Amino acid sequence: MIPVAEARARILAGVVPLPAEQVALTEALGRVLAEDVAARLTHPPLAVSAMDGWAVRTADIQALPVELRRIGSAPAGQPFPGTLGPGDAVRIFTGGALPDGADTVVVQEDCDDLGESVRVKDGSGPGRWVRPAGQDFAAGVVGFKAGRRLGVRDLSLAAAMNVPWLKVRRRPRVAILATGDEIVMPGDTLAPGQIVSSNALAIAALVKTLGGEPLDLGIARDEATALSQALDGARGADLLVTCGGASVGEHDLVRKVLGDRGLDLGFWKIAMRPGKPLMFGRLDGMPVLGLPGNPVSSLVCALLFLRPLLLALLGLQAEPRFIRAVAGTDLPANDGREDYLRATLAPGPDGMPVATPFPKQDSGMLSRLAWADGLVLRARHAPAAPAGTVVEVLPLDDV
Ligand SMILES: Nc1nc2c(c(=O)[nH]1)N[C@H]1C(S)=C(S)[C@@H](COP(=O)(O)OP(=O)(O)OC[C@H]3O[C@@H](n4cnc5c(N)ncnc54)[C@H](O)[C@@H]3O)O[C@H]1N2
Numbered sequence: 001m002i003p004v005a006e007a008r009a010r011i012l013a014g015v016v017p018l019p020a021e022q023v024a025l026t027e028a029l030g031r032v033l034a035e036d037v038a039a040r041l042t043h044p045p046l047a048v049s050a051m052d053g054w055a056v057r058t059a060d061i062q063a064l065p066v067e068l069r070r071i072g073s074a075p076a077g078q079p080f081p082g083t084l085g086p087g088d089a090v091r092i093f094t095g096g097a098l099p100d101g102a103d104t105v106v107v108q109e110d111c112d113d114l115g116e117s118v119r120v121k122d123g124s125g126p127g128r129w130v131r132p133a134g135q136d137f138a139a140g141v142v143g144f145k146a147g148r149r150l151g152v153r154d155l156s157l158a159a160a161m162n163v164p165w166l167k168v169r170r171r172p173r174v175a176i177l178a179t180g181d182e183i184v185m186p187g188d189t190l191a192p193g194q195i196v197s198s199n200a201l202a203i204a205a206l207v208k209t210l211g212g213e214p215l216d217l218g219i220a221r222d223e224a225t226a227l228s229q230a231l232d233g234a235r236g237a238d239l240l241v242t243c244g245g246a247s248v249g250e251h252d253l254v255r256k257v258l259g260d261r262g263l264d265l266g267f268w269k270i271a272m273r274p275g276k277p278l279m280f281g282r283l284d285g286m287p288v289l290g291l292p293g294n295p296v297s298s299l300v301c302a303l304l305f306l307r308p309l310l311l312a313l314l315g316l317q318a319e320p321r322f323i324r325a326v327a328g329t330d331l332p333a334n335d336g337r338e339d340y341l342r343a344t345l346a347p348g349p350d351g352m353p354v355a356t357p358f359p360k361q362d363s364g365m366l367s368r369l370a371w372a373d374g375l376v377l378r379a380r381h382a383p384a385a386p387a388g389t390v391v392e393v394l395p396l397d398d399v
């Protein structure tokens, strides 16, 4: 059994980000930028008004009230072509270009529109309610750097920068194979002894959440030919994930079948709970992760190994991010397997959350995983720790 950190290091060794592809802005949400994005224009392109009102010269509004001559108007998109001279005013609207000669805007609430003229009753110095050209960004300014996962606000900025297409990392294609004679699809009628496949569905959802493309290879029976045939479907994938059949029983055939197909086995079995029988290798260069069948083991392994691998393929920071919390209960001494305890998180008195592991941690109990807020990390051979001890927690709020 190798330690968790070593297993992850071996999985990530030599992984390079996938090639880039170009997508329309409308398809870019959640994708990871492969190159810096620079503004293709200056915003605002010229000085514009921030309010509906009147564009005037500060020199003309020193003594108030004052009546100024209306010489035109400047709605957004239709700049006033002339220049303001002494005593002139131009009706202006939010987003309208500030006319030449004007240096300030007075909001319409502080003016009386008299038709041919305007009475200005209040107003302040130069630049008031004026958005200078380039206040937001100038052409050529880098809005985002390569390696950023694009969110809703980023799409808005890219659009404003007049960038209608973006170079992003190709989505990792992940073939997912569930195995087991007893496994049926959710919604199927169950014969005695059968159970519903929860793993493959969850793994596919995780892959999608991370920006990958799951490829469902279905459920293979515990039989070498069936397994081997199902594995044919992984051709062209960037990564193969199997669920179940990873342990030592005589029905646990995955490793053998993969071996017959030429798997270059990296490791099998790690010092971790849940997830001991995790397997990793390469099949014609394609990484293969053999997840244990127990549903909790499968998902926890996916979070600690599959997620980093997918992130690395997308060129993102791959190491899991832990937060600190205080233990809500006494923690017993740990054995030689790094332990990940499903726990609730509650606000603590000094700002640090309190992590309270569920009393029972069997790796078949998905309910506790779904109800947990985080996984409390217990190092190998960690001594007993009383409630209140600071612990590391892998948050589950994003999965
Ligand atoms: N003698 C030993 N037995 C076991 C060991 C061991 O070291 N010695 N390791 C245990 C550990 S730890 C784990 S984890 C499991 C993993 O076993 P497998 O990967 O071979 O998984 P299966 O035997 O196929 O299934 C285990 C369990 O999970 C259920 N399962 C399988 N696939 C799915 C699925 N897609 N969705 C939901 N549930 C699934 C399956 O029905 C079993 O109940 O081995 C221990 N045994």
Ligand code: MOO
Residues within 6 Å of the ligand: 272, 273, 274, 275, 276, 277, 292, 294, 296, 297, 363
């Ligand atoms: O690793 Mo197993 O996941 O302990 O049940």
